[in-house]
Amino acid sequence: MRRALQEAQIAFDKDEIPVGALVVQDNKIIGRGHNQTELLHDVTAHAEIIALTAAFNHLGAKYLPDATLYVTLEPCHMCAGALYWSKIGRIVYGASDEKHGYRKFYGNQSPFHPKTVVESGLLATAGAELMKSFFQRKRTAK
Amino acid sequence: MRRALQEAQIAFDKDEIPVGALVVQDNKIIGRGHNQTELLHDVTAHAEIIALTAAFNHLGAKYLPDATLYVTLEPCHMCAGALYWSKIGRIVYGASDEKHGYRKFYGNQSPFHPKTVVESGLLATAGAELMKSFFQRKRTAK
Numbered sequence: 309m310r311r312a313l314q315e316a317q318i319a320f321d322k323d324e325i326p327v328g329a330l331v332v333q334d335n336k337i338i339g340r341g342h343n344q345t346e347l348l349h350d351v352t353a354h355a356e357i358i359a360l361t362a363a364f365n366h367l368g369a370k371y372l373p374d375a376t377l378y379v380t381l382e383p384c385h386m387c388a389g390a391l392y393w394s395k396i397g398r399i400v401y402g403a404s405d406e407k408h409g410y411r412k413f414y415g416n417q418s419p420f421h422p423k424t425v426v427e428s429g430l431l432a433t434a435g436a437e438l439m440k441s442f443f444q445r446k447r448t449a450k
Numbered sequence: 451m452r453r454a455l456q457e458a459q460i461a462f463d464k465d466e467i468p469v470g471a472l473v474v475q476d477n478k479i480i481g482r483g484h485n486q487t488e489l490l491h492d493v494t495a496h497a498e499i500i501a502l503t504a505a506f507n508h509l510g511a512k513y514l515p516d517a518t519l520y521v522t523l524e525p526c527h528m529c530a531g532a533l534y535w536s537k538i539g540r541i542v543y544g545a546s547d548e549k550h551g552y553r554k555f556y557g558n559q560s561p562f563h564p565k566t567v568v569e570s571g572l573l574a575t576a577g578a579e580l581m582k583s584f585f586q587r588k589r590t591a592k
Binding site: 350 | 487488490491492493494499502503506507509510511512513526527528529530531532534535536555556557559561
């Protein structure tokens with residue numbers, strides 16, 4: 309998750325909402341991504357989607373049952389859908405996202421594949437602090 | 451929607467699940483896509499995502515409030531999330547998807563932006579028939 313936070317910091321430094329993600333399999337990083345929605349003018353360019361696509365490319369496979377996604381913030385409902393399709397083995401996210409997190413949309417229903425294990429809270433404070441600093445900077449700049 | 455069905459036919463001919471999508475603004479196609487999950491080994495390469503990304507690139511903008519997405523099949527929960535973020539003005543989908551359509555996941559809650567208008571059923575039979583033919587072919591090939 310520290311490496312995912314480094315990805316989030318890259319986004320922060322590029323004036324993007326600071327979210328970072330990694331896909332790890334057999335202790336090896338097979339995909340990484342940071343949010344690039346501003347640079348690409350593309351709201352689908354979330355950290356998770358970029359990291360997943362990198363992992364698919366790396367493996368030449370479209371399912372990731374043996375991989376773990378680490379992401380600094382609770383995934384949104386789009387990314388939750390992408391993770392569902394990927395059949396990823398494990399998802400570890402840091403900070404909760406009350407406003408746009410997937411739990412707001414899906415309620416008690418899991419949007420993920422039945423075999424996917426979900427954990428949360430890892431280095432959550434660091435991920436949340438980065439988000440807070442980003443939006444504080446945005447407000448100050450106005 | 452006829453043009454979206456042509457996109458779906460392209461997917462069919464490439465042995466991809468036959469779904470096609472177009473983004474239209476001011477009577478002009480600004481994005482098109484067909485499902486490419488097999489070719490790209492990427493489960494995020496749905497017709498809608500590809501068409502949206504093309505539209506963002508075309509406009510150099512990350513929101514599409516004045517555009518309409520036409521898609522031959524009810525979007526899944528990932529694509530519904532992408533459409534939410536895009537703030538697209540209107541979504542028109544053809545056939546319903548009982549198994550993977552967004553309504554299965556979100557229940558009565560809309561996953562879209564509050565201003566997005568959603569219509570369904572346009573050329574639904576044609577879109578559904580294409581899907582049926584595809585899976586029949588798959589079964590016969592086994």
